Amino acid sequence: MQQTILEIKNLSKSYGETIALANFSLSLKKGEVLGLLGPNGAGKTTLISILSGTLRDFTGSASFKGQDLFSDRRLKNLIGIVPQEMAFYEDLGALENLMFWGGLYDIPKKELKRRALELLAVVELSARAKEPIKKFSGGMKRRLNIAIGLVHQPELLLLDEPTVGIDVQAKVNILDIIRNIGQQGTSVVFTTHQLSEVEQICSRIAIMDKGVVLAEGTLAELIRIVGEKEIVEVSGEFSADAFSAIIRQSDGNGMEILSVTDNQAHLAFADSERIPAMMQHLFKHHLPISDLKIKSPNLEAVFLKMTGRSLRD
């Protein structure tokens, strides 16, 4: 049985009236890559900030390898954190940055340099190791941001939206790096609001919204929540109220409303043969539909079912 490396219990944090985390609990096993999926404002960054020790005034507990994470500063030597921001020195080169950030840990200088050079190769920045970072592209900066979090060889890596604001190719590179880190035995918690990213690289996924975990499991386990249903995505110039009113007039047997917002709705059908009848019903009521997609059950459907809204909302 895999060792539990991180155990979070009932973490709660509020900013005035706004609740960021509400009795948030989660556990992570050694070598797992956990994707923490949630829309903006779900509490992902608050969670990372608490775990990194830079946010106070919260309740609840977190233990790392059985020890209280917040009482022993030395545990930080075993945890790597990659913030959403490019938090490094842009006037320095990549190697100089790695040497600085690694120097904050008790690593002998020779070993640190060897490790820094190795990491630069991993993130494909060896050729530009000495160039000031301000000349780097967004993707290169993101890769260096991750390398800094890894320079002290942590057992747990927390990444806060590491692919924000970069192009597709750079995103693919970063996801590859994260996948490799996980394969080498480092436990990873990876926050994102990109469904495809967690589908690609995470061994386990937790869906969170409004400060709580709504569902967690492997991709297959989560999809089972929706069941063997066909998902229909309806788009058009309609309001959520108009759509709901028309749907209420149908018999609705075997159909589940996953989400309804202005201009878009998601419906799940246990029997795909009922889809044409429902569409006919919508057209009969002159609902201005512009697009219709039939999909197999996926993580998006799970997310819609759990949160009642799409990640884009």
Added chain:
Amino acid sequence: MKKIWHIGYLDLKLMVKDKAFFFWVLVFPLVFILIFGNLFRGSKTDTKASLIVLNQDKGKWGAYFSEKLKSPGIELAVTKSEPKDYFRMLVIPADFSLKIEKRAAQTLLLKKDEDANMQAGAVAETRIAQAIVKLISELIIYGNHRDIKAFFDSRSPYRDLVRVRTRLPRDTIAKIPSGFDHVIPGILIQFVMMMVLLYGGISVMEDRKRRVLARILYSSASFAELFAGKFLGRVLMGLLQSAILITGGKLFFHLNLGNIFISFLNILVFTLAMACLSIFIGSVLKKEELIVGVSVLLANMFSALGGCWWPAEIVPPAFRTLGMISPAYWAMDVFHKIIFFGKGFAAIWPNLLLLLAFTAVFMALALRFFKINE
């Protein structure tokens, strides 16, 4: 301690890496040094009172009077022809003896170089006055004897019958700090302020905005280590600025700092205060333009009030009192005491204590407002 050094040293490294670094820490202060150095050029190097006596007298009394001018504190040279260069020269006219014999009034001419040292001049002029009074008194006692020397040799108690002593009023500024030995320490204090407040303040603000401060705390470094590291970085900035100006001053202007140990102590304590002030400024201000404005304003205001540009000794007493609110005043006072007035540690320790009090106040403010997130 290793982490504190690691954090502090990086700030120094970033400052040195700045493209404009050498302009700000060397070229710009050099311009100030040249301007103020020439403006307050002050005296030439005749700190010992030198006096040339141009004896044109055709009789014996000119030589006799010249003898009266001799004193351990005076470098006396008697000549028959006028030299090209001198700091001050007393001209004994050709009819000096003749007028003495006739007991007639006469005029001695004292010529001075305008750049000559004031204190040395005062010593020489005092000696001339003493010699005149002594000669007149001897002439009164001597009467009409033939050989005045033989007269007084046989009556030695009479020789010191008249004593002339001079005393300056209390608090008279006998010497005004001037020249490069005043200007270089002044510009050094100004630029330590300017560089530490500017670079130190801006980098604290930028590190906070980029969340670099927060990321340092992601490691096992504590808040205390982070703060101490930032503080050390700014102290190192100040010391580097000082080292550059002292080296330049020694090489190009023969800078004399008096007691080196006290000078270093003075610079260090002053830099501690500025390091804390820069963290405070960088913590409360959120925009680079604001930090630049406030830093330049404070550095220049403290410099002007503190006597970095012109000696505080020459300003009106009220302005001098106002200057005491500036930490620069106390640092400059230490420099003046050890460079120009030959004082030691006993005279300057209250200044160092005051600078430490400034440090304590700025440190309290820096600790109160230092934050890792916006």
